[in-house]
Amino acid sequence: MRIGDLAGESGLTTKTIRYYEQVGLMPAPPRTSGGYRDYPTEAASRLAFIRDAQHAGLTLAEIRSILALRDSGESPCSHVSDLIDQHLEEINQRMAELRKTRIALRDLAQRAADTDPASCIDTDICRIFRQPR
Amino acid sequence: MRIGDLAGESGLTTKTIRYYEQVGLMPAPPRTSGGYRDYPTEAASRLAFIRDAQHAGLTLAEIRSILALRDSGESPCSHVSDLIDQHLEEINQRMAELRKTRIALRDLAQRAADTDPASCIDTDICRIFRQPR
DNA sequence: CTTGACCTTCCAGTGAAGTGGAAGGTCTAG
DNA sequence: CTAGACCTTCCACTTCACTGGAAGGTCAAG
Known part of the structure; x- marks a missing residue:
């Protein structure tokens, strides 16, 4: 899935998704031969999680700490x-x-x-x- | 009154007072022969007004608009x-x-x-x- | 005459969460 | 073959209300 599709699906902009990668909320996805980001389907649910947690009033820094914990297997x-x-x-x-x-x-x-x-x-x-x- | 005295009286820092002048909340005061800002006593009440209005939830931009109106005589x-x-x-x-x-x-x-x-x-x-x- | 407290200007950075734009690369349809 | 839709990186800018620091000037006391 390319970044534009993911953006459409999640309701975010491509800018925001790249920003989330930059600040460590989203892992860097694999690239196509042309250098395009190629997202797995799970990316959408991770973005949905970020949106939901943000909607609950958590800051991106807090969400990052939750995701980091989860990513480490805890x-x-x-x-x-x-x-x-x-x-x-x-x-x-x-x-x-x-x-x-x-x-x-x-x-x-x-x-x-x-x-x-x-x-x-x-x-x-x-x-x-x-x-x- | 020098800026440090005004700062002590108002509970603000000298930095903040200069900032207020820079963004148009405080008029530029006259200077001493040495180049120091020399505030009239009214300066303290103007700062108090800014503090009170800010405390009431107004932004500095809104306070500026009130003060500008007032300064124009309206x-x-x-x-x-x-x-x-x-x-x-x-x-x-x-x-x-x-x-x-x-x-x-x-x-x-x-x-x-x-x-x-x-x-x-x-x-x-x-x-x-x-x-x- | 020197020390130190105070003052000056100017430039740059903070935090939060992105947004805008430039310069250039890739891919697909006609 | 080319238009144009999409992608890339990088850098700068946004809002709000300050804050920090550098480099240098002024003034009173000792």
């Missing part, structure tokens, strides 16, 4: 579990931050609605953003 | 309101995405816990991530 299950737990933790933190920011923004929106534009001029740039501190 | 109030509303919308979207991802991850964690590691070997890399599709 079962990456517990490693995967750890990464998943870690990402859940990160998501919870990120959501808590967003909730805080949202509250701050709603407060600002209220202040903006209540502020007479004329009173803004000549104050410290824009009083809407001033935090009581 | 009241940026309605512009600020628009930006705030826009950011609230973005945050809501981002949180919805995170909730989806969190559900997906919890599902994966469950599957990982239920999966016999031995059954992982020789399947399509790691079945935990396979999406039913």
Whole structure:
């Protein structure tokens, strides 16, 4: 299978597939006599795995670590579990931050609605953003 | 006030303050005879404004647009309101995405816990991530 | 007069995940 | 035989908000 076919099948671009090879996510495939990459069918499922794991919020570096483990013959299950737990933790933190920011923004929106534009001029740039501190 | 004093007061580095000048967030201050930047006291409140707005989730580009409006003598109030509303919308979207991802991850964690590691070997890399599709 | 803290400019790099383009090689259909 | 669709490598660029470092200038204290 040539890189264009694999790209079509996986929904990625040929650029991205070569990039994945460059950064160690995909093994270098054999070449045809003309120098073209010649992918085995498993390549598609490896790309699907990368897509799925990425969709679950893992970075390419983490996916690489899972694939490296798997490629060395080890079962990456517990490693995967750890990464998943870690990402859940990160998501919870990120959501808590967003909730805080949202509250701050709603407060600002209220202040903006209540502020007479004329009173803004000549104050410290824009009083809407001033935090009581 | 020299740049180091301003940095100490604002909690930023001198590098960052020069960067803000370079990208148009801070006006170029007058110089001393020796070529040092000599900041007026208002500089500190402008930096505080930048910090607060950034903390509210605005990008430096957006903050620049507010400051440019303000510097031109216009009241940026309605512009600020628009930006705030826009950011609230973005945050809501981002949180919805995170909730989806969190559900997906919890599902994966469950599957990982239920999966016999031995059954992982020789399947399509790691079945935990396979999406039913 | 020298040391050292502070300042100046300019250039380059970070991380994440690719994207764009140039210059050239290969293969298939008409 | 040639057009054009596809492939190759290599290098640079993207966004965002800085950060690091080199080479050199300024200023106050000892």
